Amino acid sequence: MMINKYLPKIKYIYDATRVTDICNKSIDDLKKMKDLGVREISLGIESGDDWTLERINKGYQSKDILEQCAKLNEAGIDFWMTFLNGVAGREHSSDHAINSSKIFNQCKPMTVGTGGLILFPGTPLLDEAKRGEFDPLSEKEMLEELKLFVENLNCDCSFITHHTVSGGNLTGPDFLSRKEKIIAALDREIRHGDMDRLASVRSSKRTL
Secondary structure, eight states: OHHHHHOTTOOOEEEEEOHHHHTTOOHHHHHHHHHTTEEEEEEEEEOSOHHHHHHTTOSOOHHHHHHHHHHHHHHTOEEEEEEEETTTTTTTHHHHHHHHHHHHHHHOOSEEEEEEOOOOTTOHHHHHHHTTSOOOOOHHHHHHHHHHHHHHOOOSOEEEESOOBTTBOOOBSOHHHHHHHHHHHHHHHHHHOOHHHHHHHHHHOOOO
16 A cells, blocks of 8 residues: 555554445455554444435445445454434434444444534535425434434444433443443433533534
């Protein structure tokens, strides 16, 4: 790789990429990349639900996620997978959460990360929301969708989320041993949380 040529002192490489970037790599190619220093890959999966993947123009289906992650596992390269909370809108929220967790479970990533959808000015999705073509989730519904995703997630991984809840930190290693506590914390926030505060925090963000 060019990075090894021009930065020879670098020993380990972390790569943020797409599923489609792995498609043209054979298992042998990936093993060579590992030998050259690639240790972790972050995959912006966003969803494991085919309707949602098509809706947001990801350019692949859930079967492609499974195929490419299987190649990473065989090559011995650790990888992260991200779930984009809220991206399916209200109508497909449950399918997005449940089908994503099913795909994540089969892929067995080292880390699962979640981020919450933000409709930034100038983005097509915000324009669609203004035209009534996209129905975004409320803060409570975002938490309910995240809880549904967590309830159905059963892979042995670390869990990272941008959501903060009152009286609890959801992020950390050993997800399976903490799963019930995470669910309980989300449930408390759904029932008793300050949704206006969460909405204010989200609206103040300028980047992901």
